[in-house]
Amino acid sequence: MNSRKRVLNMRITIQKSEFEKIYNYALLQLPDEACGLIAGLEMEDGSREIRKVYLLTNTDHTNEHFSIDPKEQLQAVREMRAEGLKPLGNWHSHPETPSRPSEEDKRLANDPNASYLILSLEEKERPVLNAFHVESVNGDKVARKEELVIVQEVENG
């Protein structure tokens, strides 16, 4: 991740095709949680555009936890940089629970510049994807919902 302080703008967009990649991959990984990274562009006003999602291995292989394989994480970050994209955060699925950060999610969300996307498969035919920003406030981790918009396609490239 970039060490530069993030300009907070809570709007983040994801292309529909990338959302569908997450959804289909998460279904395939059931009953386990699925996970990966998100990459894209950060605009001057701080808003973000997810251009590419990475479908990575949950090394925990359970429906209760996820850990992204650090080797895959590094490889993905290098690919992002080669494609002119920036690491924007990660995504993971909740096979049986709502799309909101658990206490464990917040405890392990230590990148202050990341967006954390959570896909709920509580109702498998009606997936719910939300994005969050997690920050430390007086020693407590606080999650703030970002304005996630699924777009058909990105204009201008």
Added chain:
Amino acid sequence: MKIIVSGEKKEVADNLTVAALIEQEKVETPQYVTVSVNEEFIESGSFADRFLHEGDEVEFLYFMGGGK
């Protein structure tokens, strides 16, 4: 010397260690950061002893995990 940090070319002092780079770059919550140099993961206990060299590529990676 010139190195690449998180994809950006940087001019840094010779004989810079990974620990010093973390401080110089003001990496937030560094206790949760894994560092790779030229795709090799560096043990956190070695940050102060690992010197960087011309052309090195450094990435700071936060552990990514969670639970329901």
